[in-house]
Amino acid sequence: MTPVINRFLGLLALVAILVALVALVAIVRRRVPVWLADAALPLATAVALVATLGSLYYSEVAGYPPCTLCWYQRIAMYPLVVVVGVAALRRDRSVWLPATILSGIGAAVSVWHLFIERNPQLGGACDPSNPCAILWVREFGFLTIPTMALIGFVTIALLTLAAATAARTLTTDDPAGDALEGQDRP
Amino acid sequence: MTPPSNPKVPATSRTTRPSARATGAGDARPTRGRIVFGLVAVAVIGFAALIASLSVREAGSVLDVSDVAGSVAIEGDPLIPLLDEGADPALGAAAPVVTGQDFDGSEVVIGGASGRGQVIVFLASWCPVCERELPEIVRFVDGGGVPEGVDLVAVATGLDASRPNWPPQDWFEREGFEGTVLRDDAVGTVAATYGLQGTPYWVVLDANGRVVGRVGGYVEPSDLGGLFELALAAG
Numbered sequence: 001m002t003p004v005i006n007r008f009l010g011l012l013a014l015v016a017i018l019v020a021l022v023a024l025v026a027i028v029r030r031r032v033p034v035w036l037a038d039a040a041l042p043l044a045t046a047v048a049l050v051a052t053l054g055s056l057y058y059s060e061v062a063g064y065p066p067c068t069l070c071w072y073q074r075i076a077m078y079p080l081v082v083v084v085g086v087a088a089l090r091r092d093r094s095v096w097l098p099a100t101i102l103s104g105i106g107a108a109v110s111v112w113h114l115f116i117e118r119n120p121q122l123g124g125a126c127d128p129s130n131p132c133a134i135l136w137v138r139e140f141g142f143l144t145i146p147t148m149a150l151i152g153f154v155t156i157a158l159l160t161l162a163a164a165t166a167a168r169t170l171t172t173d174d175p176a177g178d179a180l181e182g183q184d185r186p
Numbered sequence: 187m188t189p190p191s192n193p194k195v196p197a198t199s200r201t202t203r204p205s206a207r208a209t210g211a212g213d214a215r216p217t218r219g220r221i222v223f224g225l226v227a228v229a230v231i232g233f234a235a236l237i238a239s240l241s242v243r244e245a246g247s248v249l250d251v252s253d254v255a256g257s258v259a260i261e262g263d264p265l266i267p268l269l270d271e272g273a274d275p276a277l278g279a280a281a282p283v284v285t286g287q288d289f290d291g292s293e294v295v296i297g298g299a300s301g302r303g304q305v306i307v308f309l310a311s312w313c314p315v316c317e318r319e320l321p322e323i324v325r326f327v328d329g330g331g332v333p334e335g336v337d338l339v340a341v342a343t344g345l346d347a348s349r350p351n352w353p354p355q356d357w358f359e360r361e362g363f364e365g366t367v368l369r370d371d372a373v374g375t376v377a378a379t380y381g382l383q384g385t386p387y388w389v390v391l392d393a394n395g396r397v398v399g400r401v402g403g404y405v406e407p408s409d410l411g412g413l414f415e416l417a418l419a420a421g
Contacts, residue, residue, distance in 0.1 A: 003242045004239050004242045007238035007242045008234055008239075011237055011238060015234065039220070039223040042223060043227070046227060120317075121315050121318050121319075123315070131313065131314065133315070135350050
């Protein structure tokens, strides 16, 4: 079962990369497609939810004990489900600030975790109980647990920023609403 | 990328209710776009689940720890666990003599006055540092780095079938290690007897079976020669 879950989460991580790229391009161009403006917060909630459920599956079902760095990433990821989820329900695009802060903290830990993973010898001897560098998952040759967490954090941050960018361009720089591609004019 | 300065207005509605504008909240009613998005999201997740279930072939029967673990006989006092700092209190102590088996069932002995120096390295197949170390050891051995009068013995310890890179014999074979491997027992008795605190773990014995050096953690390839010379010089 676990190999199937690994592949499933790996595929979703690849999809998340594509979504993050789309969001990044939209933010840089300051032209957010209507579908993205509308779906960004629910999508960010979905990413946080899948990441949370995935981590719980690994620890509670697959039996992979979370290492210290995994816990720090969980601390950043789990609240995002509620914070962004409530914002998605209320269409509150001001959530970009807490979401970006939480995602930034989580992403920083993920990057450090990845560094330890790639350079395990820098961490000294392996703690026999639970080393941080152990590769429980290695999907498609590069997707490890902290890699997928990093993708999740970055995607959530970019999606909430895209939602906020859509609101800002509409109200300040683009009163005619042209920034929202495909938006029906009132 | 400039942080948004006023993200409190929903982009999909040009006419926002005053109360919603004040709180940054928008109309929570589902729109056609959200319904379409929901359907697309469900389709993507379902497609990913389908691809995952079809593309992954579950592993067949795997060896359990009891299939890999050896049975060991130990004579002598255990070594004091390796300290993180300061002088090693085990230096000069007689290492316990352990008799066990390799993966083929042949007898392997570590410790004791064999008349030859011994470099013993404790490795766990799931340990990322060990995964980094073993290829370096193989290169060192293949390059003729092991001096005459010194034996290298690896101890496969930390046996855990639930962890990655299992079973260890496949790992040793895949990495091309052709030296002697002692199988620790299921609870790591050999490692504990030799004072292991983490893997990889090196113990250097002289020809009289006395400890002349211990190292915990990764040993740089350039330092491997010195470790073996230590066993030779002391012996």
